[in-house]
Amino acid sequence: MVKLVEGPDNQQKVLLQSSEGGSVEVFLHGAHVTSWKSNKGEELLFMSNKAIYAPPKAIRGGIPICFPQFGVLGPLGQHGFARNSVFDVSQGSSDSVTLSFRPSTEQQKQFPHQFHLLITVKVGSDSLTQTLEVKNEGRESMPFTTAFHTYFLVSDVDRAHVDLGSEGLTYQDNTKGRAESTLSGSHVQFQQEFDAIFVGAPDTIKVVDEKNGRKISVKKQGLPDAVLWNPWGDKANGMADMGHDQYKNFLCVEPAVAASGPINLPSGQSWSGTQILSLDS
Numbered sequence: 001m002v003k004l005v006e007g008p009d010n011q012q013k014v015l016l017q018s019s020e021g022g023s024v025e026v027f028l029h030g031a032h033v034t035s036w037k038s039n040k041g042e043e044l045l046f047m048s049n050k051a052i053y054a055p056p057k058a059i060r061g062g063i064p065i066c067f068p069q070f071g072v073l074g075p076l077g078q079h080g081f082a083r084n085s086v087f088d089v090s091q092g093s094s095d096s097v098t099l100s101f102r103p104s105t106e107q108q109k110q111f112p113h114q115f116h117l118l119i120t121v122k123v124g125s126d127s128l129t130q131t132l133e134v135k136n137e138g139r140e141s142m143p144f145t146t147a148f149h150t151y152f153l154v155s156d157v158d159r160a161h162v163d164l165g166s167e168g169l170t171y172q173d174n175t176k177g178r179a180e181s182t183l184s185g186s187h188v189q190f191q192q193e194f195d196a197i198f199v200g201a202p203d204t205i206k207v208v209d210e211k212n213g214r215k216i217s218v219k220k221q222g223l224p225d226a227v228l229w230n231p232w233g234d235k236a237n238g239m240a241d242m243g244h245d246q247y248k249n250f251l252c253v254e255p256a257v258a259a260s261g262p263i264n265l266p267s268g269q270s271w272s273g274t275q276i277l278s279l280d281s
């Protein structure tokens with residue numbers, strides 16, 4: 001009973017609805033979530049107004065899946081090729097769907113591994129649960145890094161912050177060649193470009209929109225790291241698929257296996273990681 005409709009750029013998307021009123025949209029391109037609405041119908045994820053929905057480019061905003069590589073931590077193009085590929089529907093219901101992907105022969109030339117990737121998305125009462133499951137179907141062990149690259153919608157980035165729930169955490173600063181830095185306090189307030197990998201980050205992180213009094217909890221399971229990102233004005237305004245000054249309306253919190261990785265998945269074995277997003281009432 002999966003509800004599939006056509007979205008922008010002739011791309012198909014799955015519509016999920018919870019019995020309490022919340023809803024989610026997931027494109028087959030990249031198994032990419034582009035909308036999550038609360039029980040009351042408020043949008044909680046950011047989408048660029050210049051996003052391109054057709055492959056081969058990843059959709060800008062929502063929840064890109066970075067796989068089998070996070071960022072430039074390996075030989076593949078940035079964030080791997082899953083986000084540029086079209087998935088199949090494996091199974092689903094009115095409130096949950098599992099999308100399936102196996103790499104093409106062309107993709108296996110860049111990444112010589114056979115694998116089966118399953119992304120499950122479930123909408124609950126003011127919550128979204130997303131699981132990435134990978135089975136190594138090849139004969140060799142398979143190295144990978146990964147992330148749920150979640151873009152949270154905020155009314156004004158100057159009046160929003162991320163609460164990591166623990167003081168003095170260290171991070172690798174991607175704007176400084178991954179130099180190690182220490183966070184003062186437990187909050188990140190974005191004031192310029194910020195691109196940081198918190199290695200072994202706490203498993204509950206909060207996104208706080210001070211302007212409209214909204215808090216979203218990000219709970220991660222099996223994903224040791226968290227990447228926090230906002231490109232800020234100069235960089236964002238230089239992106240062809242990002243609207244002018246839209247950087248003010250999002251911040252990314254990305255549960256990941258990044259600098260803690262790679263995971264070397266033995267032949268025949270499976271691995272999974274989950275993020276649970278919930279709106280605090």
Ligand SMILES: O=P(O)(O)OC[C@H]1O[C@H](O)[C@H](O)[C@@H](O)[C@@H]1O
Pocket residue numbers: 058071078079149174195196227228229252254
């Ligand atoms: O522009 P993209 O390829 O989607 O990447 C967007 C961003 O993703 C992550 O947050 C990385 O840490 C950043 O370095 C990167 O700029």
